[in-house]
Amino acid sequence: MTTCTTPILEVRHLHVRLPGTSDRTYAAQDISLTVAPKEIVCIVGESGSGKSVTAGAVMGLLPPGVLTLESGQILLEGRDITHSTRGQLRALRGDRMAMIFQEPMTALNPLMRVGDQIAEVFEFHQPSLNAAQVAERVLALLVDVKLPSPQTLRSAFPHQLSGGQRQRVMIAMALAMKPALIIADEPTTALDVTSQAQVLRLLDELRDKHDNGVLFITHDFDVVAEIADRVIVMQHGRIVESGSAAEVLRNPQQPYTKKLLAAVPRGDFGARPQDGATDTVLSVKDLRVRYETASFFASRRRVVNALGGVTLSLARGETLGIVGESGSGKTTLGRCLAHMAAPTSGQILLDGIDVTHLNRSQWRAHCKRVQMIFQDPYRSFNPRMKIGTSLAEGPMNYGESREAVQARMLRMLALVQLDASALDRFPHEFSGGQRQRLSIARALMMEPEVLIADEAVSALDVSVQAQILDLLEEIRERLGLSIVFITHDLRVAARLCHRIAVMQQGVVVELGTARQVFEHPSATYTRELLAAIPGKKAHAEALEAVA
Amino acid sequence: MTMTVALSPPPRSRLRAAARVVLHDRVMLWSLLLLLLLIAVSVFAPLLTAHDPAILSPRDRLKGVSAAHWLGTDSLGRDLFARIIYGGRLSITLAVLVSVSSVIVGLLFGLVAGFFRRLDAPIMRLMDGIMAIPGLLLAIAMVALGGAQISTMVLAIAIPEVPRIARLVRSVVLSVREEPYVEASFGMGSSTLRVLVWHILPSTINPLVVQATFVCAAAILTEAVLGFLGLGFPPEVPSLGSIIAEGRPYFQRAPWIILFPGTFLALLILAINMFGDALRDRLDPRLARKGRN
Numbered sequence: 001m002t003t004c005t006t007p008i009l010e011v012r013h014l015h016v017r018l019p020g021t022s023d024r025t026y027a028a029q030d031i032s033l034t035v036a037p038k039e040i041v042c043i044v045g046e047s048g049s050g051k052s053v054t055a056g057a058v059m060g061l062l063p064p065g066v067l068t069l070e071s072g073q074i075l076l077e078g079r080d081i082t083h084s085t086r087g088q089l090r091a092l093r094g095d096r097m098a099m100i101f102q103e104p105m106t107a108l109n110p111l112m113r114v115g116d117q118i119a120e121v122f123e124f125h126q127p128s129l130n131a132a133q134v135a136e137r138v139l140a141l142l143v144d145v146k147l148p149s150p151q152t153l154r155s156a157f158p159h160q161l162s163g164g165q166r167q168r169v170m171i172a173m174a175l176a177m178k179p180a181l182i183i184a185d186e187p188t189t190a191l192d193v194t195s196q197a198q199v200l201r202l203l204d205e206l207r208d209k210h211d212n213g214v215l216f217i218t219h220d221f222d223v224v225a226e227i228a229d230r231v232i233v234m235q236h237g238r239i240v241e242s243g244s245a246a247e248v249l250r251n252p253q254q255p256y257t258k259k260l261l262a263a264v265p266r267g268d269f270g271a272r273p274q275d276g277a278t279d280t281v282l283s284v285k286d287l288r289v290r291y292e293t294a295s296f297f298a299s300r301r302r303v304v305n306a307l308g309g310v311t312l313s314l315a316r317g318e319t320l321g322i323v324g325e326s327g328s329g330k331t332t333l334g335r336c337l338a339h340m341a342a343p344t345s346g347q348i349l350l351d352g353i354d355v356t357h358l359n360r361s362q363w364r365a366h367c368k369r370v371q372m373i374f375q376d377p378y379r380s381f382n383p384r385m386k387i388g389t390s391l392a393e394g395p396m397n398y399g400e401s402r403e404a405v406q407a408r409m410l411r412m413l414a415l416v417q418l419d420a421s422a423l424d425r426f427p428h429e430f431s432g433g434q435r436q437r438l439s440i441a442r443a444l445m446m447e448p449e450v451l452i453a454d455e456a457v458s459a460l461d462v463s464v465q466a467q468i469l470d471l472l473e474e475i476r477e478r479l480g481l482s483i484v485f486i487t488h489d490l491r492v493a494a495r496l497c498h499r500i501a502v503m504q505q506g507v508v509v510e511l512g513t514a515r516q517v518f519e520h521p522s523a524t525y526t527r528e529l530l531a532a533i534p535g536k537k538a539h540a541e542a543l544e545a546v547a
Numbered sequence: 548m549t550m551t552v553a554l555s556p557p558p559r560s561r562l563r564a565a566a567r568v569v570l571h572d573r574v575m576l577w578s579l580l581l582l583l584l585l586i587a588v589s590v591f592a593p594l595l596t597a598h599d600p601a602i603l604s605p606r607d608r609l610k611g612v613s614a615a616h617w618l619g620t621d622s623l624g625r626d627l628f629a630r631i632i633y634g635g636r637l638s639i640t641l642a643v644l645v646s647v648s649s650v651i652v653g654l655l656f657g658l659v660a661g662f663f664r665r666l667d668a669p670i671m672r673l674m675d676g677i678m679a680i681p682g683l684l685l686a687i688a689m690v691a692l693g694g695a696q697i698s699t700m701v702l703a704i705a706i707p708e709v710p711r712i713a714r715l716v717r718s719v720v721l722s723v724r725e726e727p728y729v730e731a732s733f734g735m736g737s738s739t740l741r742v743l744v745w746h747i748l749p750s751t752i753n754p755l756v757v758q759a760t761f762v763c764a765a766a767i768l769t770e771a772v773l774g775f776l777g778l779g780f781p782p783e784v785p786s787l788g789s790i791i792a793e794g795r796p797y798f799q800r801a802p803w804i805i806l807f808p809g810t811f812l813a814l815l816i817l818a819i820n821m822f823g824d825a826l827r828d829r830l831d832p833r834l835a836r837k838g839r840n
Contacts, residue, residue, distance in 0.1 A: 360733070360739075372730075372731065
């Protein structure tokens with residue numbers, strides 16, 4: 001880190017007020033922070049902690065009329081920009097400070113070639129450049145962000161690039177005018193773990209070349225460990241703890257920080273061994289799913305092999321993790337198991353019975369035994385129905401009596417640690433974690449033997465994520481369930497699963513116990529995935545400390 | 548550990564919530580009041596006037612506004628006020644019948660087309676075919692063939708409205724069908740019918756209510772046009788269109804014969820359309836955020 005010259009960004013006692021009806025007065029309260037040149041400062045917090053609001057206030061991008069900057073000062077390179085006009089801020093944005101967003105697909109214009117989008121920055125901030133100079137600069141930037149064959153990629157449209165490549169284009173745009181400050185709002189959250197590792201490395205390298213400071217917003221402590229020089233932990237709109245990354249991560253002072261750090265899944269293998277006989281409850285043999293894109297012309301049709309011959313088995317009482325990046329076919333596999341997608345060929349055996357090609361009414365006899373938990377807790381309940389109605393729906397389909405269903409609903413709510421009053425409420429009255437508990441309760445109402453959890457904790461904050469994982473483990477033990485746990489996150493899989501299957505492009509490239517996969521990976525791809533997990537240094541240290 | 552669920556205020560009754568919305572939305576309030584007034588005048592027509600709209604009295608022809616004849620008389624001495632409110636009665640009855648029947652048929656087609664992939668193309672092509680027929684022309688042809696009975700009129704005006712409603716319902720069904728809660732319901736062994744009725748049908752109601760108001764307005768206008776062209780009901784049945792048509796030759800001597808039914812018609816359509824617009828702002832989630840607030 002450089003010695004303290006004038007900081008690039010200094011925020012003093014910032015207060016951002018929420019509209020009158022909210023549950024707290026300030027979205028961000030008494031926020032003070034500095035970012036020095038070449039420094040990466042991470043703001044960490046769970047959803048609703050005010051981290052994005054802080055970034056928005058610096059950029060002057062608070063939604064007018066909703067959030068108001070009440071008091072405090074924001075200094076950019078020593079210049080007070082707290083009360084700058086919109087015009088002044090517009091001139092600064094992109095020039096002296098730039099922002100990188102979470103979802104690069106929506107932040108880029110889908111109808112414009114990426115090279116032209118970068119060139120647009122120059123047109124606005126440096127109109128004196130001629131076309132050739134602009135083209136040259138654009139190319140240099142694409143080289144800087146390490147896009148492969150920049151000459152051809154500059155004329156690509158955003159949808160033709162991968163998520164990681166799009167995020168690099170965003171970074172190139174942000175760097176165009178050599179800004180002093182880059183604000184990155186969860187820039188790697190939507191990316192696969194290998195692209196995330198590359199983007200993080202890129203940000204780390206570029207600050208040396210471009211002398212910029214980075215204000216990096218994230219919810220992931222492992223990302224912090226990977227990249228941060230200093231850390232600011234936020235909760236409920238306040239700064240809870242701040243200090244150098246090493247200090248905060250190794251020696252957290254505040255209970256909230258300790259709690260968050262403890263919740264981070266860290267290569268600890270949490271699955272308690274299953275006992276007794278282990279007969280196979282569910283198995284798939286050489287399962288294949290092929291999609292053909294529809295087109296009038298045969299030559300234009302593309303064939304996508306979503307699953308290219310998967311053979312797996314799930315023992316009773318076992319948790320099997322299916323890990324892979326986007327496009328690996330893990331979700332397709334889960335949907336086939338739950339009979340929501342039809343395989344092209346292969347077999348699905350439930351207790352030795354072939355259930356592959358049952359139609360919907362034949363499947364009804366079996367669907368009680370395999371239940372699914374969905375990723376998005378906000379869309380998996382009918383918003384117009386009370387929770388009680390949603391929970392009762394399944395058993396009522398099988399003609400169970402109202403009293404039996406009512407009694408079981410209360411039992412299941414107790415099992416997922418929710419109050420019985422939940423039955424009379426609508427889904428929107430619950431938080432994400434509570435809804436995921438309700439999802440589990442709904443699945444359990446069917447008294448299934450197999451639960452399929454498709455990214456069931458991905459949309460949740462770490463501390464909530466840890467609670468749900470513990471809950472799943474407890475329920476598995478108590479009810480003797482088998483779980484197929486689909487996730488993109490090896491750390492989460494390690495914590496919950498007995499065995500892990502790593503998938504890539506529709507095939508299983510590695511299958512073994514969680515410990516084997518982590519400690520002695522055999523496939524190259526698994527090694528890549530493991531190497532890409534952020535914060536490895538911290539993990540290694542944590543493991544050493546235990547040993 | 549028991550989770551404490553954040554307690555929101557107890558849910559108010561739907562009626563009271565609706566009343567609150569109406570009282571706070573000025574456009575909705577005024578359009579609703581106007582609409583209710585016009586409907587009340589038409590419904591209570593026999594109580595409001597002692598005149599029979601069909602009785603001729605040649606002595607009183609083309610009289611202006613007076614205490615005996617509130618809005619004057621027409622060329623055959625019939626009381627104009629009575630004719631307008633009886634005409635309004637007919638228009639509103641017809642509008643309600645048309646919108647109910649077209650909504651029911653369109654809803655069925657839309658649900659089936661949106662939910663069953665195989666039936667989608669055939670049904671929607673049929674709808675496209677119906678849409679290709681000019682509505683007014685179809686109405687003229689059907690009334691000419693089937694005579695001016697209320698059932699023929701309803702059918703003639705409702706048929707061209709069906710494809711528009713089917714399309715609307717289909718688009719809602721297509722998006723709701725992909726929601727995880729619909730998949731979850733299938734996963735719990737629900738039958739197709741149950742999913743359709745429980746999870747999908749309720750989401751179509753809001754846009755349908757809005758669309759129904761516009762169908763009402765269109766039906767009233769079409770009926771008036773048919774009446775004006777002399778293709779509507781027989782002359783002794785008062786209809787806003789035929790009143791205007793009959794007043795046309797006397798426009799310079801007795802402009803009120805056209806002016807009053809014209810105003811009534813315009814106010815009725817205006818009230819319905821404004822109410823529909825305000826409803827859409829409230830009920831359609833895509834437009835609700837953009838408009839006001």
